[in-house]
Each structure stands twice: as structure tokens, then as C-alpha cells.
Amino acid sequence: MKMERTYHKIGIAGFGVRGQQLASAIIHQLPEFGKVVACAEIRKNPVFSDDISTRCPDLRVYDDYKKFLKDREIDTVLVTTYETTHRQITEDAIRAGKAVLCDKPVVPSLEEAEELYRFVTSRPCFFQVGLNLPSFPVPLKLKELLDAGKIGRVIAARGTCDVGAGFGRDIILNKFGGKRGHFITAKLTHDTDLMQHLLGTYAEEVWGKTANFLWRRNGEKPDTDDTGVMAGVMCSGVLFSEWLTSCGAKYERSFHFFGTKGELSANLHSETVTFLSSTGEQETIPAPNRHGGSHFGADKAMLTDFLDYADSGVKQARWPGRILSSVMVAMAALEGKTVKTGEWYRRITGEK
Numbered sequence: 001m002k003m004e005r006t007y008h009k010i011g012i013a014g015f016g017v018r019g020q021q022l023a024s025a026i027i028h029q030l031p032e033f034g035k036v037v038a039c040a041e042i043r044k045n046p047v048f049s050d051d052i053s054t055r056c057p058d059l060r061v062y063d064d065y066k067k068f069l070k071d072r073e074i075d076t077v078l079v080t081t082y083e084t085t086h087r088q089i090t091e092d093a094i095r096a097g098k099a100v101l102c103d104k105p106v107v108p109s110l111e112e113a114e115e116l117y118r119f120v121t122s123r124p125c126f127f128q129v130g131l132n133l134p135s136f137p138v139p140l141k142l143k144e145l146l147d148a149g150k151i152g153r154v155i156a157a158r159g160t161c162d163v164g165a166g167f168g169r170d171i172i173l174n175k176f177g178g179k180r181g182h183f184i185t186a187k188l189t190h191d192t193d194l195m196q197h198l199l200g201t202y203a204e205e206v207w208g209k210t211a212n213f214l215w216r217r218n219g220e221k222p223d224t225d226d227t228g229v230m231a232g233v234m235c236s237g238v239l240f241s242e243w244l245t246s247c248g249a250k251y252e253r254s255f256h257f258f259g260t261k262g263e264l265s266a267n268l269h270s271e272t273v274t275f276l277s278s279t280g281e282q283e284t285i286p287a288p289n290r291h292g293g294s295h296f297g298a299d300k301a302m303l304t305d306f307l308d309y310a311d312s313g314v315k316q317a318r319w320p321g322r323i324l325s326s327v328m329v330a331m332a333a334l335e336g337k338t339v340k341t342g343e344w345y346r347r348i349t350g351e352k
Ligand SMILES: NC(=O)c1ccc[n+]([C@@H]2O[C@H](COP(=O)([O-])OP(=O)(O)OC[C@H]3O[C@@H](n4cnc5c(N)ncnc54)[C@H](O)[C@@H]3O)[C@@H](O)[C@H]2O)c1
Pocket: 013, 014, 015, 016, 017, 018, 019, 040, 041, 042, 043, 064, 065, 080, 081, 082, 083, 085, 103, 104, 105, 130, 131, 132, 186, 295
């Protein structure tokens, strides 16, 4: 790919925890790649972290994202508002000629997923969903090993995400309190997207169930479920299960793949993958964190890769199918019944 890197002028729509975390990654880890020149933020009197105040002293702060999109200096927009506004801001930013990286969950409903998919695939644009889990060191290594056939043909996969009681209580009662999105889609969009990405396929049929067991405000109904389980089959025939809970002792994510030649398993927050052959030999495969910074170096890796894509000259939405597949499994689980996700996915993408 012929590519000449440019110095990007980045605007961030929604300058809360995630927006400022990405701004810090740009300041400290990607200073050659660009700088944050503006943000759109509807909070009254927003407060910025020290590094943003000191390293971006000329930051322009807009209280209306439409005014922000008229800022001609901005070439790239990171969308880190809540999912209810992601699609509208993304579409308006693309119409304004900006490259867009939109954080997960990309949309709050299947209807909006279809609308956004059709929008980004019907025009030349730079667009990508900001899913950073595939850029963690362990998932990068798992993808390499699975694609190289380390365990032969994959037969079954399982994933578990226990955010731990401390994180669960804090995040669910603060961030998701007051009807702000759904914890199940917010978290499992990561894990279910990753499983489909690692297997190079999408979910054909999913059954799931979710519930609130623990975290609710005293005397109030729960705002969101805190636990979920789902199982199904991928279009490729691989059987899978995935579960999420928020009552364990620590934040832990793990994946386990079973194939015709053995198993691969890993804690996604570690720096190793374990291979166990069908005949019992064990191998510990390193997956070093080469970047540092937020999310085990994944934010730096994802941002670098996205900015290179925006400089590639190939003006075409990247991995648009993930707008659909990254939300459909967790949303199926919320239905509490068997959902034929594959039929829906193919109707929209036109894949055979
Ligand atoms: N990829 C990851 O690892 C990761 C981690 C955390 C959060 N996120 C995602 O980032 C997004 C934001 O989460 P957060 O934790 O930063 O929440 P947050 O509440 O800290 O920040 C969101 C900000 O957006 C602002 N906002 C909302 N609507 C707006 C609008 N129309 N125009 C301008 N500003 C607006 C809010 O005032 C708030 O300051 C969510 O989609 C979340 O799922 C992703």
C-alpha cells in the first residue's frame, strides 16, 4: 500500500473519560501522528485532565457538535459520546469530509446498525468502529496462531468476561445509572466482536439470557442487567459460548479455542497464550505488550493503525460488517430467545 503519513488535526466528540483517555494516548504516544485541536462537549463547565490542559492549551471547545464539525482544521473525528448519538454524529462528520473512528457500542439498536452500515457503504469515506480488544497483545497473537492453523480446524470456542465486583458496582451504579446505555451491550460488544473476528466468521444463530442479580440503587429497579450468558453457532459451523458477569473478585477476560489438533487458551489481560496439543504437549507462547499505555497498549496500536488507514488514500469504510456483527450477538442475548443473526447479517451485507 502506497502511503504518505500526514500530521492529523483531531477533534473528539464527547470529551468524557474515554475521549480524554484517547486524547492522552495521542499526546503521549502518538506525537508524530497528530494533535487534538478541538472537542465537542455538552457538559457545562467541562474539566480536563492536567496533560490536556497543559499539552493542548489552544484546544477549541464547542458546546454543539454541529459547530465543531464546521471547524475546517479538523480532518479526523473520534466519536466518544454515548451510543444514542454515535450514528448521527458519525454521519454528519462523514458528510463534513472527516475521517471517523466511532467508539463501541457503535449503535444502540439493530435498526441503527443497518442504517449506519448502508450509509458508510454507499459513499467513499474513511470510517472504522473503535473496537480496541483485537489490538490487545494476546488477541493479536491468538489471531496469528488461529490463522496459521496451530490447532487445525477450530470446532468450538468459549469466552468469559468477569469485570469483577469492584468495577461492576462502580461502573453499573455510576455510569449506567440513570438509564445510560446497557451494560451487557457495552461490555459484550467487545468480547463477541473479538470472537467473531478471531474465527473469521459471524454468528449464525444465538440463544442468550441476561439478568440483574446484584447491582441496583437502593429502593430502585435495576437500570441494566449485570450478568449474561449466550451460546450459538457461527456461520462457519464453530460452536461457541460467551458469558459476562460482574460479581467476581477481579477483572478477568479469557478465551479458549478447541480444534482438531489441540487447544489454545489465554487470559486476555496477560502476555502469554497456552497451546496444548491433542497429544498433551504444552507450549507457552509469548504475546508481549510492545506499546504500553491504556488498554494494554491497544489504544496506541488501534489509533496508529486507524490514522495510517486515513492516510492510505483508499476512501472506503473499513470492516463495515462489524457495525452489524459487533452488536448483534449481545442484542440477541437481551431478547432471551434464539435469534437467527446470520439471516439478518446476510440480508444487509448481501453476503452469500
Ligand atoms: N473502547 C473502550 O475501551 C472504551 C472504554 C470506555 C468507554 N468507551 C465508550 O466510549 C463512549 C463514552 O464513554 P465514557 O466512559 O467516556 O462516558 P463519559 O460519560 O465519561 O463521556 C461521554 C461524554 O460525552 C458527552 N456527550 C454526550 N452527548 C454529547 C453530544 N451530543 N455532543 C457532545 N458531547 C456529548 C458527555 O457530556 C460526556 O462528557 C461510550 O460509547 C463507551 O462505550 C469505550
